[in-house]
Amino acid sequence: MINKKKKIYLDYAATTPLDKAILQTMLPYLTFKYGNSMSIHSFGMEASLAVEAARKDLANFLNSKAEEIFFTSGATESNNIVIKGTVDAYYKKFGKNAPKPHIVTTKFEHHSVLNAFKTIEKEDLAEVSYINISKDGFIDFNELKSKIKKPNTVLVSVVYVNSEIGTVQPIKKIGNLIKTMRKDNIYPLFHTDATQAVNYFSCDVTDLGIDFLSFSSHKIYGPKGIGALYLKKNVPLKKLFDGGEQENGFRPGTHNVAGIVGFAKAIEFVIKNKNKDFVRLKTLRNFFIDKVLEEILDSNLNGSKENRSPNNCNFRFKNIEGESLVLMLDQIGIACSTGSACSSSSLQASHVLLSIGLRPEEAHSSLRITLGRDTTKQDIEFTIEKLKQSIEKLRKLSGSVLTDYFKKYKGN
Ligand SMILES: Cc1ncc(COP(=O)(O)O)c(C=O)c1O
Structure with a gap:
């Protein structure tokens, strides 16, 4: 547990x-x-x-x-x-x-x-x-x-x-x-x-x-x-x-x-651990990617699953604001990011995600999760559960914000 x-x-x-x-x-x-x-x-x-x-x-x-x-x-x-x-x-x-x-x-x-x-x-x-x-x-x-x-x-x-x-x-x-x-x-x-x-x-x-x-x-x-x-x-x-x-x-x-x-x-x-880390992290990463895509509605992987660093997952979730998701996960105790740490305070959509043809709103709905030597299968299972719950909450919230907005709009 x-x-x-x-x-x-x-x-x-x-x-x-x-x-x-x-x-x-x-x-x-x-x-x-x-x-x-x-x-x-x-x-x-x-x-x-x-x-x-x-x-x-x-x-x-x-x-x-x-x-x-x-x-x-x-x-x-x-x-x-x-x-x-x-x-x-x-x-x-x-x-x-x-x-x-x-x-x-x-x-x-x-x-x-x-x-x-x-x-x-x-x-x-x-x-x-x-x-x-x-x-x-x-x-x-x-x-x-x-x-x-x-x-x-x-x-x-x-x-x-x-x-x-x-x-x-x-x-x-x-x-x-x-x-x-x-x-x-x-x-x-x-x-x-x-x-x-x-x-x-x-x-x-x-x-x-x-x-x-x-x-x-x-x-x-x-x-x-x-x-x-x-x-x-x-x-x-x-x-x-x-x-x-x-x-x-x-x-x-x-x-x-x-x-x-x-x-x-x-x-x-690195020389000592390279091969071991590669195989272990690739297995964990694939488990994570497959589970997220399978269990979270309207989720997509950014970038190819093949020829990808064994520790990198980058998803986009429809109707989710990536920054809000990062902050919500942080409150639970899970640290991840929307992209490069050097530009994460910028409000502009990631140039990397735009370069692969995403629209700005798709880029803003993205989350980068990168694994490392201390990451365990338990960490990943826990993160998947919390990711599912957080996305559900945020979608409900954005749904109710939109409903309120439309009610107000209709009322006018
Ligand atoms: C691809 C790449 N290049 C350069 C840098 C910058 O490295 P440093 O923090 O050592 O200046 C980073 C750090 O995020 C990176 O990922």
Whole structure:
């Protein structure tokens, strides 16, 4: 029997809890191993050795070289460094008066990618293409191909796993396409935001044909405020920040040593748990999706059920306001969301849901539930029951509000 006082967290795409064993590995670096990694004394050496060991662990995970890993504060920063730095590098190489470069992304990227593209577009620094998304949640590959063909294309950025609907994009296929189109040229370069992919999918950059990859620790049970960027050796990128020599000058500023150590530990656990987590969560997720679609009238799944992150469910419920449902479930002790945490305070309909062709009112009736390592079958069964009850209540409420409105309207 489930303890109704226990809170159920179903928002793992927003962030994950910090694993206790990871916290243990971080604690010495928050207490007595407090050296600055750039100092030449023993405290500094201790910190520097920890940072370099972590860099090797991340490189091993990505099948890259250690010197190709750069620590940042998170995926938002990694994405900005790549996108803005690539355009800057182009102008640095070819001069201010060079023909405008062309950069390509999709309509359903995380805001840290999409808004970086929009800024460049607003500043008139590049020609920008936003690739359409199918109603199932996948990029239009032929459109992508035709856009990449433009001779001035310098960057293609495609999210690996979408943060709201969890659909998985054909990264290897895009990587291969770009390789064949690049010929002897260095351009176009290929970036993927793999923030939501790291837990479950291969991030072997050599195999996938990737030049830049962004990821973040707090999505994989590590600490917040630490992320990384894989930057392929010799790829042109202009530095955005001025400062010291940390991260080869690409990301100056004192290392977050405890965060870096925790991030590496989180990667170690991803490697260990990946297959087990994938199979267990996919089974739970499918059980959840099937039950909801079967038992809740007028419910639909947003995005394909196939090729979807094993932890992601995103539903829409007719005549339901997603925010109200999130708040009602929160009162019961179930935490979920309507979409990306970064834009959940915005009243605008999700750009991801609009990109798959939903009408604004359909987008507003959506709910994202994302599972994680601590999610149990009991949690899911309890959530289904509470979801059913909450939707029934909200529909009755909206029904009576409408009835009152029509009575009043008729009365007038
Ligand atoms: C796909 C994707 N990219 C980037 C980010 C931003 O990551 P961070 O919080 O590390 O800046 C997120 C977080 O929600 C995300 O899901």
